[in-house]
Amino acid sequence: SAVISQKPSRDICQRGTSLTIQCQVDSQVTMMFWYRQQPGQSLTLIATANQGSEATYESGFVIDKFPISRPNLTFSTLTVSNMSPEDSSIYLCSVSSNYGYTFGSGTRLTVV
Amino acid sequence: TQLLEQSPQFLSIQEGENLTVYCNSSSVFSSLQWYRQEPGEGPVLLVTVVTGGEVKKLKRLTFQFGDARKDSSLHITAAQPGDTGLYLCAGASGGSNSGYALNFGKGTSLLVTP
Numbered sequence: 001s002a003v004i005s006q007k008p009s010r011d012i013c014q015r016g017t018s019l020t021i022q023c024q025v026d027s028q029v030t031m032m033f034w035y036r037q038q039p040g041q042s043l044t045l046i047a048t049a050n051q052g053s054e055a056t057y058e059s060g061f062v063i064d065k066f067p068i069s070r071p072n073l074t075f076s077t078l079t080v081s082n083m084s085p086e087d088s089s090i091y092l093c094s095v096s097s098n099y100g101y102t103f104g105s106g107t108r109l110t111v112v
Numbered sequence: 113t114q115l116l117e118q119s120p121q122f123l124s125i126q127e128g129e130n131l132t133v134y135c136n137s138s139s140v141f142s143s144l145q146w147y148r149q150e151p152g153e154g155p156v157l158l159v160t161v162v163t164g165g166e167v168k169k170l171k172r173l174t175f176q177f178g179d180a181r182k183d184s185s186l187h188i189t190a191a192q193p194g195d196t197g198l199y200l201c202a203g204a205s206g207g208s209n210s211g212y213a214l215n216f217g218k219g220t221s222l223l224v225t226p
Contacts, residue, residue, distance in 0.1 A: 006154075033213045042200060043155070043216045092154050094214075101145065101202075101214060103154030
């Protein structure tokens, strides 16, 4: 299965600033997914990123707040913009392949 | 969004006990997956079930997919402290290589004490 390198693993940020999370995959994949996992909660899909086109966002998530880049088939970034304490969560990227779904180890974001 | 109801939400048992976690939906899924997540890590895939009525065993873990492909269960025999973690079920409406994102249940937090 694919191996994902996600960074940073954690960060503490001031409100009003932005943080960009990176995911690098060791193989080419068509679709990449970005999830949010709030403390003690399950995973909620933020958006689906397909190389060469704009990301598709789920209800409650907008591009201005969570811009996503997908410049090639092995890399994607998610930016959390103009952060507030409510954005404190774990953010995870995921890819699907013939072997199933693989997740990055997550980015634990704390906004103060 | 297809909803997955997972129960129980929390489970605290002693080493050696058996347990079952349930995942139910009103929707049909093409496949259903079970993940285990430890603190500070991403979810790790345990198993994928695809065929209605399918039963898969992974050492002390037994996974079952309902005949109608709407529900699933995870049974752990003789639980060990190493089984502690968050267990998540997730349903896919397409195949894993078709680009469909997963819908996750709320998770079952399992604590196994020595």
